[in-house]
Amino acid sequence: MSERSPNNVPESRFEIICQHGSARLGRLFTAHGVFETPIFMPVGTNANVKLMRSDELKKIGAGIILSNAYHVAVRPGLEVIELHGGLHEFMAWSGGILTDSGGFQLFSLKEFRKISDDGVLFVSPYDGSKLFLTPEMSMEIQKVLGSDIVMVLDHCLPIESSYKEALDAMRRTHEWAKRCLKHGVKEQQMLFAIAQGGAFEDLRKASAQFLSQLAFDGFAIGGLSLGEPFEKTLQLTHVTVSELPWEKPRYFMGGGSPKTIIELVTLGVDMFDSVYPTRLARHGGALTSLGRLNIKSARYKKDLSPIDERCDCLVCQNYTRAYIHHLLNRGEALAGMLLTHHNLYYMFKFMEFVRKSIKEGKVEEMRKEVVKTYEERRGNCVDPSTFDVDMSCRRC
Incomplete structure (x- = not known):
């Protein structure tokens, strides 16, 4: 010692x-x-x-x-x-x-x-x-x-x-x-x-x-x-x-x-x-298995789905995209709280998968999947014009 x-x-x-x-x-x-x-x-x-x-x-x-x-x-x-x-x-x-x-x-x-x-x-x-x-x-x-x-x-x-x-x-x-x-x-x-x-x-x-x-x-x-x-x-x-x-x-x-x-x-x-995950949340953005989602978008006004169908966090188990969209539309602090909870939960689970992929010798396969997911969904971020190299909002 x-x-x-x-x-x-x-x-x-x-x-x-x-x-x-x-x-x-x-x-x-x-x-x-x-x-x-x-x-x-x-x-x-x-x-x-x-x-x-x-x-x-x-x-x-x-x-x-x-x-x-x-x-x-x-x-x-x-x-x-x-x-x-x-x-x-x-x-x-x-x-x-x-x-x-x-x-x-x-x-x-x-x-x-x-x-x-x-x-x-x-x-x-x-x-x-x-x-x-x-x-x-x-x-x-x-x-x-x-x-x-x-x-x-x-x-x-x-x-x-x-x-x-x-x-x-x-x-x-x-x-x-x-x-x-x-x-x-x-x-x-x-x-x-x-x-x-x-x-x-x-x-x-x-x-x-x-x-x-x-x-x-x-x-x-x-x-x-x-x-x-x-x-x-x-x-x-x-x-x-x-x-x-x-x-x-x-x-x-x-x-x-x-x-x-x-x-x-x-x-x-x-x-x-x-x-990035917490700032994105405060601006209506969610990290998901499909990439980034802008829950502020009108497309989610009547969406009864959870933020991410594959996520088992407290938010995805209890709240719909429509409800969080409503909170964002009304400027309620709860929207940011729920999205922050989800985004951080997502990141910690993501890191678990990263560690597992290294252990199993599959990190390159995971890298390709993540890059494909987030590059293809880039147009659905909160505001693509404001995101820098790490996709953190420069306006904030």
Whole structure:
């Protein structure tokens, strides 16, 4: 037993059970449970997965959820989290938690931040208060939160950035990663590095090689699924993954559609997160065995079918498409709740099938089926013009 793992967490935090091609079936050991990979993590940026209670998430199969260290540190503030004893207690969640460091906010809050090699000065879009976030502070924040998986502070930049900009961001990401590693995390926490490099293969490769030499518990592919062509996503992921340690978990940040996940699983990725299923639900979209459905469409006004005939979730067992269409038409919050419940249940079942396909050596057959299903149904999404490479709505 490792001294770093007092709560029955083995020295090796990740084990690969079997592999088919590059796809891996594994187990991830955390202080709040052992989780099979590939795994999908729903996003709870503000310490909640929108429209879902923690007990509901547990019942439908959630294992690890994602929260955001920067947003939670700003509101409600670390002192409130400390009063509860950590993020798990604050949100009444007994499963795993991965916290993003604040690096993505360098991209998403570009009008409210100033970057230097020392760190990032954020001006809160809520109340104008200032926070100078350094790699060391990010580690301290995530220690207080008590998350199971801690992400290093990285410099995430737009995919269309120049080579010089990407090189500079990669250099800064590497320096910050070393500072995070030196500062350290709690004994029970895992620390993941994030490979960057923009849209450039040589930088992606160099970033993965550099970080692989350092003693991180896992590695993430960052700065993708930001609007680049899907084939570019696959190409850059492949280049990155090929340089990462085989024995460590690999996490693609921000990828969450069934098509994206199955394609990246075949490249050797183990972990995924995205707002895609929950955001789609709030806009009337459902994930089904037939592809995406827009329940707002008038065609469902008198449809007595469940969302998905093949689904056994609580929603599909009790409610019709017509009823949910009515709720959406009247702007009722229950519509989003029901669709969110269904979409997340669908994603967790989907991941079960992914893991089974790897175990049985049928992952390529599943990949072809999923790609066919979701490409053929693309015209029936909520609004095809607003969906990016990962089919997440750019307008939201």
